[in-house]
Amino acid sequence: MSYQEILFERTGHDVTIILNRPSRLNAWTGTMEAELRSAVQAADADPSVRAIIVTGAGRGFCAGADMDVLDAASKDTLDLGKTLPQERGGGRSGESALDVNYTKTFSYLLRTKKPIIAAINGPIAGIGLCLVLFCDFRFMADTARLTTAFARRGLIAEHGMSWMLPRLIGPMNALDLMFSARIVEAAEAERLGLVQVLPAEGFLDAVKLKASEQVSLSSPRSIGVMKRQVYDSLLQSLGEAWDVADAEMKKSLQSEDFKEGVAHFLEKRPPAFTGK
Template structure:
């Protein structure tokens, strides 16, 4: 049993689910949650029995942004301004971008409202499933803030510059169906939402080679900084390496033998 103060952690069908657990506050973000998320993701990433990770919220919300108490204190001068900490220049070692470096699929299950930092967290996931009728907003411009945590870069790459400008400059509320049309999320029915996400995550975890998924995730992450030639040459090198692996042999064998795969990640 892995203990956490403001989150829950469980593993089922090779899927680790990390649940933001402040339902009375719509899972508003706190420093405790930030520390616990990094710790729990690291545990799931290191566990060979886990092959996919789901982030979701307890109750009606996913994460409604920073805890309003901290925002109020900051706006009234109760919290002294601090300089941004000096971080690594590594793209995958920023405040939340470490999620992109996890060599397993990380899936946001947006069960309810996602705003501010809550939306930023979802942007760094590999896939985003959203319950029909749920709402999201960047909110920054309507709070006197700016596009935080690399969200301008992420949104521009995920939905294009004009859509990113619309969402960030307006700070307007967007329903799941519009977010789906933008390609930001995949919309699932509200009823049975968590089980539907679990089923999709379990398909990744049990039907796909963990080695292949790790390499593919790295390929996708490199795309914004690559030429087509770079991407093709990397793929050629990785294909050559695949052919000597247990997972490649198993991938062929289970297909020919018409049985469930038994991938090991090797």
């Protein structure tokens, strides 16, 4: 598939999606949002893909929304709603109240079966930060920096930031980063529990190694179910989450991956999981 503002690379069982507007520090556009969603959905539907990595081309990850777009919107010369992604209200026929939560600009990432890994190679701000909050893992180069940015543009916490950021680093720390919109170095972001820091030299290769370590010996089916359990549980009671776990355990016991999980352990060989 051909893309204008992202690159799609396949290495072994991993897919790397690269935000590709390096001359603009990969500033966000509606085209980029649509292409990212399409690429993630394609990778998620491919049974041979085990992990999805998202990173930026050049020296940055994503500088936030394209400032030319914001400038035009501030002067009432542009319909921002036609240029940047818009949230879809309500749900499709057959969607449950729970499922509707996963239809938004970035919340769909929580519903993918594959781990989504953000490789923050350089500066990241605004909507770019919103994106990585909805990734399952966030690795950050030790030279990179981040900012929420919104308050310094007269804007608010958009695209689920007000819901996700406090769950990752606590309400007080989240309000600090959102109110001040200050620059945060990688070391502080790691102390807050927002990211794991890796050396800038060889950064993307190190992230790919981490991704491989996480998924190479584990059942893709198990990973997909557990990911869904974790994010659904944020919207459930303990009793509801417990009942889901009981039902999913029964399904797991009937799966091919369960049989393979027992067999490879007893036979002392590497696993050959199919994800079924």
